[in-house]
Amino acid sequence: MKAEIIAVGTELLLGQIVNTNAQFLSRELAGMGIDVYYQTVVGDNLSRLKEALQLSSARADIVILSGGLGPTQDDLTKEAVAEYLGTKLHYDRLALDKLERFFQDRSKPMTENNKRQALAIDGGTPLDNETGLAVGNAVSKDGRHYIMLPGPPKELIPMFQQEVKPWLLQHVLTDELPIYSKMLKFAGIGESALDDRLTDLITGQSDPTIALYAKDGEVTVRISTKADSELKAMEKLDQLQAEIEAIVPDHMYASQDVPIEQVIVDLMADQGLTLSAAESCTGGLVMETLTSIPGSATMLRGGVVCYTNEMKHKLVNVPLHLLEGENAAGAVSAETAEVLCEQIRMITDSDFGLSITGVAGPGYAERKPIGLVYIGIAERGKKTEVHELHIKGNRETIRVRATKALLYRLWRRLKATEQ
Amino acid sequence: MKAEIIAVGTELLLGQIVNTNAQFLSRELAGMGIDVYYQTVVGDNLSRLKEALQLSSARADIVILSGGLGPTQDDLTKEAVAEYLGTKLHYDRLALDKLERFFQDRSKPMTENNKRQALAIDGGTPLDNETGLAVGNAVSKDGRHYIMLPGPPKELIPMFQQEVKPWLLQHVLTDELPIYSKMLKFAGIGESALDDRLTDLITGQSDPTIALYAKDGEVTVRISTKADSELKAMEKLDQLQAEIEAIVPDHMYASQDVPIEQVIVDLMADQGLTLSAAESCTGGLVMETLTSIPGSATMLRGGVVCYTNEMKHKLVNVPLHLLEGENAAGAVSAETAEVLCEQIRMITDSDFGLSITGVAGPGYAERKPIGLVYIGIAERGKKTEVHELHIKGNRETIRVRATKALLYRLWRRLKATEQ
Structure with missing residues (x-):
């Protein structure tokens, strides 16, 4: 039809x-x-x-x-x-x-x-x-x-x-088989990389069908089939989903059409966990993204936008010797990302503390290249993790990708804790 | 063509x-x-x-x-x-x-x-x-x-x-008279209200043409004319622009296609002014919006996302008696908006302090209706202004409109100071 x-x-x-x-x-x-x-x-x-x-x-x-x-x-x-x-x-x-x-x-x-x-x-x-x-x-x-x-x-x-x-x-639809779909959502992997890894599956596959599309740093894989009952359809879809997950582990964060921040808010709210953030180059985008989800009030305690060195020092207790001086690591550094997430976690008494500091451009800072971003995740009683990112693109792309990368890392950490 | x-x-x-x-x-x-x-x-x-x-x-x-x-x-x-x-x-x-x-x-x-x-x-x-x-x-x-x-x-x-x-x-367009346009940008007024006030002008007008469109809490009026020189075109467009401004004063923030945050960043950077914000229901959207503009680093010092009462008290010094208790004004109140913007301004030693606190839904808070939002602007040595908003729409609409309303009020204040 x-x-x-x-x-x-x-x-x-x-x-x-x-x-x-x-x-x-x-x-x-x-x-x-x-x-x-x-x-x-x-x-x-x-x-x-x-x-x-x-x-x-x-x-x-x-x-x-x-x-x-x-x-x-x-x-x-x-x-x-x-x-x-x-x-x-x-x-x-x-x-x-x-x-x-x-x-x-x-x-x-x-x-x-x-x-x-x-x-x-x-x-x-x-x-x-x-x-x-x-x-x-x-x-x-x-x-x-x-x-x-x-x-x-x-x-x-x-x-x-x-x-x-x-x-x-x-x-009109008196004789048709209904169609059933699942939306598999991926983060931390680009559309073409995912397409590449799934290429054999996509080429060899006619039922269920597989379609990929990317938006805002997330990739959606839609798998669909026609069947005379939901049970039969889901059997086929679940099996294909398992095959896809086996090929690309660690990236599928949901089997329905939700953004990763939704999954994070749900996971944390379920476990009664709380979160705070200290953001430099993203200017509040991480917290704003989480706040867009209804129910985030129970897990997002708050946080700080510390755009200047003075604010990093004053609002989040980053030692000045780390930020300024000839041999200082500087604001855009793994060291500062580490202190930022650990300090904001402690100041707000949250279970998790997040941090982002980087160069979003258009100008560079501290003689560091545009697109260099450090993200940090501190957790009560656990070791802090810091990742160095090199993001290509304009100011907006860098800010969005850095935010999504941090949310992806947080999701992985929450999954690991859950298991 | x-x-x-x-x-x-x-x-x-x-x-x-x-x-x-x-x-x-x-x-x-x-x-x-x-x-x-x-x-x-x-x-x-x-x-x-x-x-x-x-x-x-x-x-x-x-x-x-x-x-x-x-x-x-x-x-x-x-x-x-x-x-x-x-x-x-x-x-x-x-x-x-x-x-x-x-x-x-x-x-x-x-x-x-x-x-x-x-x-x-x-x-x-x-x-x-x-x-x-x-x-x-x-x-x-x-x-x-x-x-x-x-x-x-x-x-x-x-x-x-x-x-x-x-x-x-x-x-392709080698033989055509070139078309010249100006984009007049309006804030603090809805599309249908603007359309209403310009209706006589729009109906009676054939050259230049007038077209309205709305997006994200801003309205754009595009005026266009064909002419054999830019000078002739601009003469006609400038005259129509003056007529429009006379009908709708206080709302046109730019005569080119830029968001209001761009105009604010430029105005403040020019005057060497600094800004900070304390955000509750918008969760960082105000700061994030300003940060999206290159050059905001010189004017945005930073700020706080204080989603919970505890964070409003701890990070922005809002007295607990204002927030909690039988007869307290509550987190969503003109009083709290006032303290938030004044305190964040002082804590960060900025020229301006902004605040937003409100009920974005889906649930209500403090028995106050969804869409009730208070916005505040504090300025060094000047009287603080607070506005009460009643915004219709879903969570996202409320957050975006509240942010745009605050930026509109800040723009008006900066314009008044400038003159």
């Missing part, structure tokens, strides 16, 4: 808004085992819209259109579908009632153009708009199915969930 | 990522006076990619492809364009050198698949990738122009600005 998405709206073609509807619809369709081979964006133009419909109809079984159901004259989606299918439009009684009530409640006259939002295609199914006024439509002809949804995500999402999914299951 | 955008990537069709590249490219092309009638998304599939190319070539003068330049076997964009145009690929010497250096610097062997990133189309122009390894390409044939860009936005955006724009101006 193949579907295409046509998003309608000149504001998309002008780049005024981003097409989140296509993402949402694609993800939902993939989850239902429906393949999406093309997404198209077309403006509020009747002839181009009909051309797009013709093209999609030739390639797909299901065509989902978003946008162009509103009251203005450039909202043309239903007209285009009706003209393309050679059918007519009528006003849907329920939708029209809703519109009339809406304007009555506000003691405003309903202008004629507003009635356009109640238009429905002859022979189709109107789709209720719980959060808006424009009624959706679903219509089938010659084995092709057309679904028209409103453009605003806050109307499109509930309409898809409550109206379109049941309609598709009842009218 | 017509252009189309083809975004390549199965991850887009699976809804794993949102197509922000299409938005960015559409906006940039609109800014250059180039019409975009269609955007297409196609998967990592050679034959469908070639079909998409054929279709776009029949409809447009310029085809811009994003994605599919990476090292893996499903990165096929350059192959597809070469096959479609009937030309060959070669390894670009400079891109290959860069790849070899990259792996040498890391003392890692360069695997064969990585070389794919250096592929270039015979007879085309390689486009330097400042922030990544995959070289871009621009090639013309039979009056059609094809531009291949990498998928990651942090590579695509600088490549478009630095390589594609000049190439288009030199090779």
Whole structure:
């Protein structure tokens, strides 16, 4: 079963808004085992819209259109579908009632153009708009199915969930095997390195399928299969997961789509562990990343951003002789990273103390190269670990990669403790 | 002049990522006076990619492809364009050198698949990738122009600005009147409020054109005009800018596309002023945002993330009686915000001290509602200001909006001091 998405709206073609509807619809369709081979964006133009419909109809079984159901004259989606299918439009009684009530409640006259939002295609199914006024439509002809949804995500999402999914299951997906997926998340390894190590598996594999993608210093491996039961699907997926883990041990931090900071917060909260951090070049990014996770309040005690040497000394007790002077190790050094994480742990009385100090650029510091970063992890009653990183990239990349590297090391340490 | 955008990537069709590249490219092309009638998304599939190319070539003068330049076997964009145009690929010497250096610097062997990133189309122009390894390409044939860009936005955006724009101006837009734009940046006001106040101007205006967009708590107003000289264009744009500023005073912080933190860092560095912060619910986001700006090292002394009451007391000297007890104001209060910014300023001996304390959710705290946030600004020898915010949205929205609100207030204060 193949579907295409046509998003309608000149504001998309002008780049005024981003097409989140296509993402949402694609993800939902993939989850239902429906393949999406093309997404198209077309403006509020009747002839181009009909051309797009013709093209999609030739390639797909299901065509989902978003946008162009509103009251203005450039909202043309239903007209285009009706003209393309050679059918007519009528006003849907329920939708029209809703519109009339809406304007009555506000003691405003309903202008004629507003009635356009109640238009429905002859022979189709109107789709209720719980959060808006424009009624959706679903219509089938010659084995092709057309679904028209409103453009605003806050109307499109509930309409898809409550109206379109049941309609598709009842009218279209009567014979299909559902698709099941797992998202395996990796840290501490790049996309191409992972691709390289999994290359034999990827090339030799057709069911389940394997897909890699990278984002923000993490790599996701999605494995998917079709099966007539979740149990059978999971058996296949779990076996492939075990094969992947055997090839790339120590890097898979989750088998669902969560960031590594989520896993860390969960692991630490479960064990009642607390954390603090002293950050120089990342300026708070480590703590900010952890704070973005709900529930981090129980494990993140706090910490310090010590951008200058004076602050490293004053707020985190780094001895001045370590920071300044002819033969000093300097702020960007393994020694300073070690003192920073140990001191912040002690000052805040946390179980773990983290530190990052490095040169994020654009200028260099202490005659040390841009991208040289030291990360430290101190743990109550345990030996402190410090790692030297050499990160290529601009200021932002260096800061993000350093943060992710530290979180990866922390995750490994927490896993080792757990076992 | 017509252009189309083809975004390549199965991850887009699976809804794993949102197509922000299409938005960015559409906006940039609109800014250059180039019409975009269609955007297409196609998967990592050679034959469908070639079909998409054929279709776009029949409809447009310029085809811009994003994605599919990476090292893996499903990165096929350059192959597809070469096959479609009937030309060959070669390894670009400079891109290959860069790849070899990259792996040498890391003392890692360069695997064969990585070389794919250096592929270039015979007879085309390689486009330097400042922030990544995959070289871009621009090639013309039979009056059609094809531009291949990498998928990651942090590579695509600088490549478009630095390589594609000049190439288009030199090779494609030779007869057109150049378009000149100014980006006016607003903070402390929402998109619809700004749209409302500028509505008469927008409706009555055809040259220069006015377009609004919102992102991350800032609103951008782009004003554009075509002219045969920059001087003539700027005369028109400056006049419109003055009209806009007269309608909406106190909110326009820049007349170029920079974030407000950039303006703050520049203003403070110019005046030799220093800053520190004490952050609770934002967990370091304020400091992290400022640190992202090169040059912030001279003005940001450091600060504290004090997530727990204990840390507010221990690290920033907030009296316990303010935080705990039956009749205490509590951590989320104007009083605590005031003490936090004043204390962190004194502890770090900075010119300015900032504070944020609030309820970011998902749970509420101290029986106070989610979205209630207090922000404070202390200044050496001046009166402290505290603002109460009520922010609607999820945890992330609340944290980002609170940060932007604090930066907006700081910018206003710096402007007032400057004058």
